[in-house]
Amino acid sequence: MAYTTTTTLGDQVTTAFDQVAYFALRSQPLFEMIADVRSTAQSHNGSGVQFTFYADMAQATSALTENSDVTAVALTDSAVTVTLAEYGNAVITTAKVRGTSFLNVDADAANIVGYNMADSLDKIVSDVANAGTNVTYVGQTSRGAITDANNYTAAEGRKAVAQLRTRNAPGWDNGNYVAIIHPDVSYDLRGDTAVTDVIQYQLYQDGAPVRAGSIGTFNGIEYIENPRAGLIADGGTSNVDVYQTLICGRQAIAKAHSRAPGFGPDPSIVFGPVTDSLRRFNPVGWYHLVGYGIFREDCLQRVEASSSIGDNA
DSSP: OOOOOTTTTTTTOOOOOOSSOOOOOOOOOOGGGGOOEEOSSOOSOOSEEEEEEEOOOOOOOSOOOTTSOOOOOOOOEEEEEEEOEEEEEEEEEOHHHHHHOSSOHHHHHHHHHHHHHHHHHHHHHHHHHTTOSOEEETTSSSGGGOOTTOBOOHHHHHHHHHHHHHTTOOOSGGGOEEEEEOHHHHHHHHHSGGGTTHHHHHHHHOHHHHHTTEEEEETTEEEEEOTTSEEETTOSGGGOOEEEEEEEOTTSEEEEEOOSTTOOSSOEEEEOOOOSTTOOOEEEEEEEEEEEEESOGGGEEEEEEBOTTSOOO
């Protein structure tokens, strides 16, 4: 007896396709938020923006002489220049892929380009911020000497707060500083005896920051957990990974951008012109003319450490 089965009807029994596209797992860009200094009174369009600082006068603590004039002192200044640069990326879809794909390739390409825009610019800010010169190596005097035992602790956070406050670095909300901490480093911090209740305390006080990625405020620092925190593979001794926890106050990073027509503080999604003879190629990309730079070095403190769950071999 012959049975009609999925094998005999193999041409019509096929795998179905979900017509919704799924994208790669994505971390939330966040370094842009610490670039809180913006040019507000720019004189003209230029290749960069210069920010000028006045230095305070030295304290005058000696009593005046009744019949003598004071000796005038000169005011001094300094400057930080943030140079603009062009950034961008693009993809081109063909008529054939649009005509044969069961997905909306153009819409999916726009989604991917949009995330690449945020992802790329966040990395640019991260590289600038992590290039600051105020750095502590946990238990060591250099990055290359860090071992697998040199983990981040609450005491390192307290020391960073003391360093920032000594330098008069302004804080963010409620005067607290912000730390961008890698999940591997967060694991060690939350295991520290001094902070075992930080999550519960934060939940009881206000649930919103926890949902936003903050793991709590402790010892003057609001810790934001994100895999975008700096990680230098094999940066320490014996191929130990080195993690960069960036602790910062306001006015640490400056952002400059062109104020010419068609430009602005935010990047643009650009749908390029179709220029081929048969109008088959559709370009889509992003573009930005922007610059980032350290505004006040005194408002940045970086702590480099290993993690007990990191790659330590």
